[in-house]
Amino acid sequence: MSANSADVTIRDVASLAGVSPMTVSRVINESDRVSPDTQRRVEKAIAELGYIPSRLARGLSARRTGTLAVIVPDVANPFFTMVVRAAEDVARRSAYRVILCDTRADLAVERDVIEELIAHRVEGIAIAPVSDRSKPHLARLARFRVPFVLIDRTVAGIECDAVVGDSVGGAQQLVEHLIRLGHRRIGLIVEADEVSSARERRQGYESALRAAGLPLDPALVEVATPDPDGGLEAMGRLLSSEDRPSAVFAVNNLVALGAIEAVRNTGLDVPDDVALVCFDDIEFASRLYPFLTALEQPAETFGTLGTRLLLDRIEGRGPARDHVVVLPGQLTVRRSCGAQAVGAA
Amino acid sequence: MSANSADVTIRDVASLAGVSPMTVSRVINESDRVSPDTQRRVEKAIAELGYIPSRLARGLSARRTGTLAVIVPDVANPFFTMVVRAAEDVARRSAYRVILCDTRADLAVERDVIEELIAHRVEGIAIAPVSDRSKPHLARLARFRVPFVLIDRTVAGIECDAVVGDSVGGAQQLVEHLIRLGHRRIGLIVEADEVSSARERRQGYESALRAAGLPLDPALVEVATPDPDGGLEAMGRLLSSEDRPSAVFAVNNLVALGAIEAVRNTGLDVPDDVALVCFDDIEFASRLYPFLTALEQPAETFGTLGTRLLLDRIEGRGPARDHVVVLPGQLTVRRSCGAQAVGAA
DNA sequence: CGTGGTTGTGGTACCGATAACACGTTTGCG
DNA sequence: CGCAAACGTGTTATCGGTACCACAACCACG
Numbered sequence: 063m064s065a066n067s068a069d070v071t072i073r074d075v076a077s078l079a080g081v082s083p084m085t086v087s088r089v090i091n092e093s094d095r096v097s098p099d100t101q102r103r104v105e106k107a108i109a110e111l112g113y114i115p116s117r118l119a120r121g122l123s124a125r126r127t128g129t130l131a132v133i134v135p136d137v138a139n140p141f142f143t144m145v146v147r148a149a150e151d152v153a154r155r156s157a158y159r160v161i162l163c164d165t166r167a168d169l170a171v172e173r174d175v176i177e178e179l180i181a182h183r184v185e186g187i188a189i190a191p192v193s194d195r196s197k198p199h200l201a202r203l204a205r206f207r208v209p210f211v212l213i214d215r216t217v218a219g220i221e222c223d224a225v226v227g228d229s230v231g232g233a234q235q236l237v238e239h240l241i242r243l244g245h246r247r248i249g250l251i252v253e254a255d256e257v258s259s260a261r262e263r264r265q266g267y268e269s270a271l272r273a274a275g276l277p278l279d280p281a282l283v284e285v286a287t288p289d290p291d292g293g294l295e296a297m298g299r300l301l302s303s304e305d306r307p308s309a310v311f312a313v314n315n316l317v318a319l320g321a322i323e324a325v326r327n328t329g330l331d332v333p334d335d336v337a338l339v340c341f342d343d344i345e346f347a348s349r350l351y352p353f354l355t356a357l358e359q360p361a362e363t364f365g366t367l368g369t370r371l372l373l374d375r376i377e378g379r380g381p382a383r384d385h386v387v388v389l390p391g392q393l394t395v396r397r398s399c400g401a402q403a404v405g406a407a
Numbered sequence: 408m409s410a411n412s413a414d415v416t417i418r419d420v421a422s423l424a425g426v427s428p429m430t431v432s433r434v435i436n437e438s439d440r441v442s443p444d445t446q447r448r449v450e451k452a453i454a455e456l457g458y459i460p461s462r463l464a465r466g467l468s469a470r471r472t473g474t475l476a477v478i479v480p481d482v483a484n485p486f487f488t489m490v491v492r493a494a495e496d497v498a499r500r501s502a503y504r505v506i507l508c509d510t511r512a513d514l515a516v517e518r519d520v521i522e523e524l525i526a527h528r529v530e531g532i533a534i535a536p537v538s539d540r541s542k543p544h545l546a547r548l549a550r551f552r553v554p555f556v557l558i559d560r561t562v563a564g565i566e567c568d569a570v571v572g573d574s575v576g577g578a579q580q581l582v583e584h585l586i587r588l589g590h591r592r593i594g595l596i597v598e599a600d601e602v603s604s605a606r607e608r609r610q611g612y613e614s615a616l617r618a619a620g621l622p623l624d625p626a627l628v629e630v631a632t633p634d635p636d637g638g639l640e641a642m643g644r645l646l647s648s649e650d651r652p653s654a655v656f657a658v659n660n661l662v663a664l665g666a667i668e669a670v671r672n673t674g675l676d677v678p679d680d681v682a683l684v685c686f687d688d689i690e691f692a693s694r695l696y697p698f699l700t701a702l703e704q705p706a707e708t709f710g711t712l713g714t715r716l717l718l719d720r721i722e723g724r725g726p727a728r729d730h731v732v733v734l735p736g737q738l739t740v741r742r743s744c745g746a747q748a749v750g751a752a
Numbered sequence: 753c754g755t756g757g758t759t760g761t762g763g764t765a766c767c768g769a770t771a772a773c774a775c776g777t778t779t780g781c782g
Numbered sequence: 783c784g785c786a787a788a789c790g791t792g793t794t795a796t797c798g799g800t801a802c803c804a805c806a807a808c809c810a811c812g
Contacts, residue, residue: 081791082791082793084791084792084793085790085791085792088790095789095790095791096790097789097790100790100791122796122797122798122799124797125797
């Protein structure tokens with residue numbers, strides 16, 4: 063047994079087995095044009111030396127790296143955590159590895175990360191882009207012929223495969239629910255308009271209000287960063303306005319968390335003083351304390367489906383036209399909206 | 408502008424700039440032995456062609472891939488999510504990329520994943536191993552001279568750098584706290600003994616009981632998989648025993664979640680009927696509903712410190728001896744233990 | 753003005769694998 | 783029995799970079 067297996071190459075295996083490197087390569091790649099006897103000898107040599115073929119060399123000559131990448135703006139957001147986990151799983155089942163990139167919603171990081179991934183010659187990327195301003199980054203991918211699939215968000219001016227939620231419809235459902243509960247002044251905490259999902263949720267909010275004959279009051283719309291701190295500040299502003307809303311729709315789960323905190327900090331309570339609904343559940347929190355009325359999205363499905371589409375593209379099985387999947391969400395009514403929770407259990 | 412930048416090589420850049428590939432390589436690598444004029448010409452050519460050097464080729468000839476890996480048993484566990492995010496961040500700051508692997512606590516997956524990573528010639532691995540039975544996997548890494556750092560768990564028989572929590576001490580604190588509240592029959596839901604952190608938490612539990620002169624009753628100890636379902640089942644068994652515990656220490660946050668569910672399913676309540684404490688907080692849940700009395704661990708620090716140690720090793724800055732960091736946790740008292748939460752805010 | 757040292761650049765081999773082709777040996781079938 | 787197809791294996795070139803050495807041009811110094 064060698065002291066160090068790190069430098070064993072295909073040639074070492076070949077000479078130990080008494081064959082050429084090419085034959086070893088055939089064994090590794092399970093080509094069938096190898097005699098059973100040779101195959102056995104080679105496999106024995108591989109085992110004896112503890113040989114592990116270099117993916118670098120393989121990738122360089124075969125032009126296949128067997129690596130995908132998943133880019134998300136925030137792995138710590140439970141929605142994206144599940145997306146990442148599902149993507150990793152699907153990838154592994156197809157013998158691909160996954161490089162995870164968290165852009166922290168920073169365009170500069172996203173740009174760099176994409177350069178890196180091209181340099182790494184990843185075979186495809188599933189990306190939840192920062193915003194519409196990610197367009198040049200995606201254009202660069204297209205220029206390098208790196209297949210990619212958008213997850214959760216589309217980007218204006220980019221045509222490609224995508225898996226997104228029904229943000230317009232979901233937002234409508236949430237707001238209609240609030241209206242049904244009797245709310246007339248409904249606030250919105252949303253992230254910047256250049257994020258497609260946020261834009262669409264805002265549209266859903268507006269169309270629900272219009273359908274109910276309610277006025278659109280710009281004072282009721284706050285723009286925030288999509289995290290608890292953003293929600294905290296935005297809700298603070300809404301609460302301090304003269305004619306404060308009786309209900310608020312938060313663009314996602316983390317924003318909702320901050321929003322609730324803001325309400326409580328003011329000595330008020332959810333839902334008694336302010337009702338609250340949002341997109342995306344926080345599974346662990348709901349399990350402990352079913353509180354948030356949320357439009358739950360099937361996060362894992364975003365990841366699995368997105369990765370499948372990506373693999374299809376890579377392996378040329380993709381449809382000729384772009385494939386945009388819209389996944390419906392599900393309204394789960396709990397306490398934060400002030401409705402008696404319908405005891406479904 | 409070329410129609411496709413995917414196949415631009417260093418030679419294309421060289422001929423456009425009227426220099427040799429070697430000179431282009433020097434520019435890419437910021438070697439200073441290039442005249443300012445040449446440098447400018449080469450950079451212009453690079454920009455014009457949209458050239459991105461191949462990491463495969465670089466890795467192959469320079470024997471540096473600039474890639475690390477992080478292996479965790481479950482990214483969806485908030486503790487590991489934070490570890491991963493922190494690791495990724497530190498890595499990027501040092502110009503390394505990170506491959507994420509989720510073993511789902513499956514030894515076979517762990518084995519495969521490690522083979523893959525060696526094949527990829529990653530330069531180092533931060534790993535939260537499945538259990539003591541991960542030893543052969545780590546031995547393989549050692550044999551291939553791949554530096555690695557253990558995160559959160561040590562492995563019997565493996566000496567290396569590690570960043571772990573003070574499981575014994577933390578468990579003691581939690582159990583002492585329950586004893587102080589008057590509990591005499593304290594249950595434990597723990598994962599298999601072959602996981603070092605679980606083993607140590609059990610030790611802490613036992614020594615706290617012994618110190619208080621309380622008996623160790625095997626009927627009070629349930630082994631479970633470290634997830635909500637495991638907690639649910641284990642707590643179910645504890646509750647149905649004839650002399651059920653008045654308090655339970657759950658080995659981690661997810662187990663606690665399931666345990667609470669089990670209590671509630673029985674028509675009982677936490678903490679009135681059964682008090683509960685656990686390791687690791689669930690930040691998002693606590694933010695919404697400060698309920699779990701937990702021994703909080705600085706998850707991000709596990710990731711940052713672990714990755715720093717790893718980078719030190721890789722770059723040869725590591726100390727000669729193994730560096731084991733033990734991070735203390737912090738007891739945060741909330742409602743689940745039945746104590747009046749000390750209003751610290 | 754010769755010698756040694758620096759500076760900028762190029763040539764060649766090689767990293768570790770595979771593609772493409774070539775070649776000797778069976779095997780099959782009329 | 784002869785020739786073609788199938789089989790098993792090796793040879794060579796190449797993937798896209800970098801290490802290493804060579805070398806010309808220039809500098810300074812005694």
